[in-house]
Amino acid sequence: MLMPRITVPAERVFPILRENILVDGFHLVVDLERSHGCYMVDALEGKEYLDCYACFATLPLGHNHPKLADPEFRHSLMLAALSNPANSDLYSREYAAFVEVFRRHAVPPAFRHLFFVAGGSVAVENAMKAAFDWKAQLNRSRGIDGGADQILHFRDAFHGRTGYALSVTNTEPLKTRDFPKFAWPRISNPVLHFPVDQAAVAGAERQACAEIEAAFERDRHGIAAILIEPIQCEGGDHHFRPEFLKRLREYANRYEALLIFDEVQTGFGTTGSMWAFQQMGVVPDLLAFGKKTQICGFMSTDRIDQVERNVFRASSRLNSTWGGNLVDMVRGACYLQVMIEDRLVENAARQGARLLEGLQELAERLPMVTNPRGRGCLLAFDLPDSETRNAVRTDLWQSGLATLACGPRSIRLRPPLIIGETEVALALERLEQVLAARHARA
Structure with a gap:
């Protein structure tokens, strides 16, 4: 009945x-x-x-959208919704179909590894955990005592409202007030105001770079990553010069930290390219995604493979029950196919x-x-x-x-x-x- x-x-x-x-x-x-x-x-x-x-x-x-009326798509969506399998342990044709479409159309060539989870905040958090793990193992391999326990980040950043993300989010005080947080290095953000005053931007970038260098000189082994939104959305739609983002790439290389771009809000076609970083001439080591992608998570270049037993090779180092959500994957794959077909x-x-x-x-x-x-x-x-x-x-x-x-x-x-x-x-x-x-x- x-x-x-x-x-x-x-x-x-x-x-x-x-x-x-x-x-x-x-x-x-x-x-x-x-x-x-x-x-x-x-x-x-x-x-x-x-x-x-x-x-x-x-x-x-x-x-x-009229293309979402496709009977085959709706059948797959219903199958995923009726059972919602735990993707962390159960592998399905629908899961593989999403990964194949996502890899083909949305994952840039430089990125080797993928991790899926439900929620943009936890996508960023798991990217941070990957960086902590990478830097701590790198330190130990070189006889350096103490783990890596800091994320260098920027003023006016919004990376989410859970756990680690609270320590790097600093937009409206109400969103983080009275919640325990880590005191990680917070850097001035040299944002652009349009029309751009080049002298003002140059001065702001010099200040930010001085703060970054000082933070790494204080504890170069403790900072696991540099985390930034290529455009700070919640904080005020703040844009940066591509040259500044390239400087962050240089600092990440020099001080052996991972460069993380949070593209939860800027990614998946929003800025007129699949990912915002593709317009800026710099490739991060880790890229967090969500929102338009439907499924959230992060992708990694092979820089993380400098550590052999990294989070993509050590079982259960990163995990969640559903490994994202299969319904979101089915919908996300269809969305992406339509995006490509209709340009x-x-x-x-x-x-x-x-x-x-x-x-x-x-x-x-x-x-x-x-x-x-x-x-x-x-x-x-x-x-x-x-x-x-x-x-x-x-x-x-x-x-x-x-x-x-x-x-x-x-x-x-x-x-x-x-x-x-x-x-x-x-x-x-x-x-x-x-x-x-x-x-x-x-």
């Missing part, structure tokens, strides 16, 4: 949830059936929202350039809009202060445009990779209407 379908009327969603959880997100009940493309539909009122939020930039194909990474670069040009034009006309910036579908601009930013976001929401905040006074745009010229024009139209009205009242 089939179990009855559990249904809840749209008008009961908020009352039920408010009785049990903190409800502080968007005021809509997302209609999973009627949402489509770059548009979310509110099941309460039927209103459509142009989605430049995309579930924290996790939806490369937007909502209900969506290239589309993100093309449409993102149009969006950025529009933001730059707004900044020229409206003094309250500053620092327009972006790569591909990862875009942001600044407003005078947090209060103004929050008010503008509310106005944008009421106009039918969903956005995200970041840093103390920035609005970020994260449209799906499928965004087209029509949606770009509509997003810019709504931005201009809201910002011009706010400017007129100022």
